[in-house]
Amino acid sequence: MTTPTRLLVARHGDAEYPVHGVLTDDGGWLTETGRAQATGLAAALGERGITAVCTSRMERAVQTGAVAASVLAVPARAVDGLQEYAVGDLEGVPYGDPRAQQVFDAWVAGDLDATMPGGESGVQVLERMREALDRIADDHPGETVLVFSHGGVMSMVIPRLSENVRDDLAAARFLPNCVPAEVEVSRERWRVVSWPGSMDKSTV
Template structure:
């Protein structure tokens, strides 16, 4: 089975560098809509059996072009939501951003008990995201491909902690808007990283180098 963990398109919060992690969240920018539309061409010819999104507006808007082209509905799985920023929600200051990225790095280093004030532990995150993966893949054929439209920190954290392989420290790589991590395997036997595309699936020309993206950035040691 194949999972395509696709990050949503750009939002105003990404541009501003805001820790926008709660529902319903921001909509897409004009660039974000172009990024989402370009996913259709990027996956042209690839098998897609289902497309799911989190309960954040940006993931549902990102999923819509691909699902529409494939004649699929987009079930919403709230458990695919972003890693919570807790009390730092919507902050853009250096201290909050540093704390958020440091929390992710702490999880990746093995301390899943750590949490931000008002946030969730690594254990809680993995349990909920894993539940979404299990629901999306239940009763699928062994060769099925399922696209899960989720969020930068959530995708990178799950891929690093629940999948093997991936080359040189994929947990330290960026994941730009509409970048994707592809996992092969299944929930019972486990997952391995088949590919990690940090730039937008539609091409690097869709990357906004001026944005102060936070949740797509590398976790801090």
Template sequence: MEQLQWLGVIRHGQSTGNVIAQDAETGGLEAIDIPERDADVPLSPTGREQAEAVGSWLSGLSPGERPQVAIVSPYLRTRQTAELALAGTGIPAVVDERLRDRELGVLDLLTGRGVEARLPEEYARRARHGKFYYRPPGGESWVDVLLRLRALLRELRQDHPGGRVLLFGHEATVLLVRYLAESLSEAELMEVAHATTVANCSISTWRRGDDVLRPELFNSVAHLHQEGAPPTRQEDVNAEPV
């Protein structure tokens, strides 16, 4: 089967939920007080600026380098990111539910401290099984997310042979697309995950070479540091060419 010529994935811009969750974690709270359901969490003002910076990056690409289609998670923060980033580019967008964020089940709206305090058995089970295979009751493991990503990428190869495709997704999307694109092992993926905070509106890309996708950028935020772009917290910057 012919491979894609180019594949990119962008994490959504900063959401109001990201801000609330970070404050809860740093404040030592057990619960995260986000009023909306996960699918309805919107971008923050900073997130909107970040998405517009992605749009500037896309507009700066030559016509032969621009993505031919964008596939977007159905969650509001991701759709808003795509709408702002793709405005004026002429790149068509398709929403696909398989790009939705990982479902956390009983762990939803709990901080790390909250899981340990309120669900000690799940806390221990997660530690035993590890992030890759652990599935919280009512939720998904990373392996579950991989199953839907594999199906999506297989269809994209069939529908866009030799094409250029851009995904708009979530933090787990970026890490797991890298796992698939580079045929990483579980250990290699965990090493990347432990070393990386996937930044909001970061760009990761792979280009076809020798009949396989080869990495170009991972977690790049250079476009967010251009003049007029919103500031990015230093702890969120792990951009690296790969």
């Protein structure tokens, strides 16, 4: 039997952005807390035999991956398709504006045709994230790879790709920074081994 590839997919570390409290597609940058989170995660995974670190091209994920790869002494590379969903025309809108949340809630509920104003549809997000993760699995058959992506796309895509969990798994289990979901990928079959998260979003 073919040994499945194990993807440890984590949200990037805690980050800062040029303008606080608004929706943005800016890549941001790691805070000191974020660097400590990345270091702690890598140290905790030291016995897992990780062979590579892959990240989205957004700067907060790239920086998280660089910290973790240094601790693990493995290469890191950025991969197209792992980025957070684009907020499009909602750039600069306060977090409390309901429009982005309404679209995201529609995706989680199964309406993948819903589209961010001036941004992506759920179908587009799912397809590019799946392609990116499948490409990583194909490049590392039978290995264990640490992947840094983003909470929104992880929450929507990973449960939907996996055969053993509900599509809305993340609706009540919010993803913290630098705590990975473990996924087995084998012959295009996806299985969630573990899913982190809190029932209380205020703790994330």
